[in-house]
Amino acid sequence: MTGDHTTAVIGKDGLETLIRVLATRGRTVIGPTVRDGAIVLAEISGGDDLPYGWGVELEAGHYRLRPREDGAAFAHSAGPQSWKTYLHPQREREWTADRGADGVLTVTEDAAPPPSYAFLGVRPCDLRAIAVQDRVLTGGPHTDSRYRARRERAFLVAVECTEPGATCFCTSMGTGPAVDGGYDLALTEVVDGSGHRFWARAGSDEGESVLAELPRQPADGATAAVAREQVAAAADRMGRTMPEVDLQMLMRETLDAERWNDVASRCLTCGNCTMACPTCFCTSAEDVTDLTGDHAERWRRWESCFDLEFSHLPGGPVRASGRSRYRQWATHKLGIWYDQFGSSGCVGCGRCIVWCPVGIDITEEAHALNDERGNLPREAGGASQGEAPS
Known part of the structure; x- marks a missing residue:
């Protein structure tokens, strides 16, 4: 260009x-x-x-x-x-x-x-x-x-x-x-x-x-x-706003916030937000074969971090709770993405809000986390890029 x-x-x-x-x-x-x-x-x-x-x-x-x-x-x-x-x-x-x-x-x-x-x-x-x-x-x-x-x-x-x-x-x-x-x-x-x-x-x-x-x-x-x-x-006519703060730092400092429990009580972990999101990119491999075993194919398909099997290890899933899976998505999108790719993973299109079957609003959650942050102990959310235990 x-x-x-x-x-x-x-x-x-x-x-x-x-x-x-x-x-x-x-x-x-x-x-x-x-x-x-x-x-x-x-x-x-x-x-x-x-x-x-x-x-x-x-x-x-x-x-x-x-x-x-x-x-x-x-x-x-x-x-x-x-x-x-x-x-x-x-x-x-x-x-x-x-x-x-x-x-x-x-x-x-x-x-x-x-x-x-x-x-x-x-x-x-x-x-x-x-x-x-x-x-x-x-x-x-x-x-x-x-x-x-x-x-x-x-x-x-x-x-x-x-x-x-x-x-x-x-x-x-x-x-x-x-x-x-x-x-x-x-x-x-x-x-x-x-x-x-x-x-x-x-x-x-x-x-x-x-x-x-x-x-x-x-x-x-x-x-x-x-x-x-x-x-x-x-x-000047945007229907939503993000809090005017450093979102990357907000995510780092609120890993232990009570708000994650609130959103987890509403989230169905259906993954609609990741499917509608224009930047989510995760995939998994799917191998299929015919009944004879003489023909096999490998397909790549979209995957969602809300899927319980997304982080499955021999000892079980890394993120077993809905709380941890929603937090993983939000903190990656608004925070860790900067560390990996140099920008936010959110472009403000609002699709994740519209196509959430229970109407969870990422901007509302960010404002709520920012409001709660002032009441958190100083050591809360101290992890820099990973996740706090669930």
């Missing part, structure tokens, strides 16, 4: 052309669309597939579509899926093994060419989540080659947020509502008395090449100003 190149204004016809141009370039275009009572990510073939005129009503454990009078396409908050569904699939086969008639075992690695995706409608929080997964899965000595191949072929069309949801807190995490690089094209949707249009900026050479093929007008100051004002206003 390079810095911003061309800026322009495109209309709904330009968005339609954008989808067609990306498809013509051999890319599978993935974007938001309405299905099964939600705005979900799926392959789209034209502008009519986009959720024009739909918004969402969000709260802890609550998600509903609602119609919008302005006909906006991207005035909705993050849905149940994130882009990791495509870059880091929930389940994929790694290899097969077959025993021939001569008894020789042949192992064949799955080496299908990676898809060439174009992601349309990437929110700023999700753009940051992709950057986080880039660091986790390709930034160290043990690179996930499958992820890297998909990521290198992906074209990202970011859309700035002008309509935050009641569970959004990206401002607290420094991840939105404006985009800050990392995209090929960036759009800001504007619907006002002057019409329905998108302020478009190229962020890479390929993005500039694609933008050049769209019906467009030179970027005018009025549209750019309205776009900036709407994004700035969105920053």
Whole structure:
């Protein structure tokens, strides 16, 4: 990626052309669309597939579509899926093994060419989540080659947020509502008395090449100003906040807090939060075989730290209680992630709040821990990076 190149204004016809141009370039275009009572990510073939005129009503454990009078396409908050569904699939086969008639075992690695995706409608929080997964899965000595191949072929069309949801807190995490690089094209949707249009900026050479093929007008100051004002206003309308403290230190200093018992009494340890989270990356290997024993496969699938077997050892699970498992997730996401990867593992999208069946709210828990911290003994939570005994 390079810095911003061309800026322009495109209309709904330009968005339609954008989808067609990306498809013509051999890319599978993935974007938001309405299905099964939600705005979900799926392959789209034209502008009519986009959720024009739909918004969402969000709260802890609550998600509903609602119609919008302005006909906006991207005035909705993050849905149940994130882009990791495509870059880091929930389940994929790694290899097969077959025993021939001569008894020789042949192992064949799955080496299908990676898809060439174009992601349309990437929110700023999700753009940051992709950057986080880039660091986790390709930034160290043990690179996930499958992820890297998909990521290198992906074209990202970011859309700035002008309509935050009641569970959004990206401002607290420094991840939105404006985009800050990392995209090929960036759009800001504007619907006002002057019409329905998108302020478009190229962020890479390929993005500039694609933008050049769209019906467009030179970027005018009025549209750019309205776009900036709407994004700035969105920053002041976040539905949630994190406490304005060092979250890494907060996690370290509250390992023995009573609040963990409170949340454990509500948590079902179902793992929904980890499945919906755009940055959670844990996987496990699953080996399967046919009845003859002559054919076997290894599959990689998402795993959750809420699973009792996630930390299983011969002596039993490391984290046997729901308290310890929720604490592991929260302290890793908000604290230890900094030590491992240099940033928070939370981007403030709010998915874990919405898709928790009992409505546990990570921002509420962080505020409660911060409130309790002042009453804890000085030695409490003294462990630096690990966990206190459960």
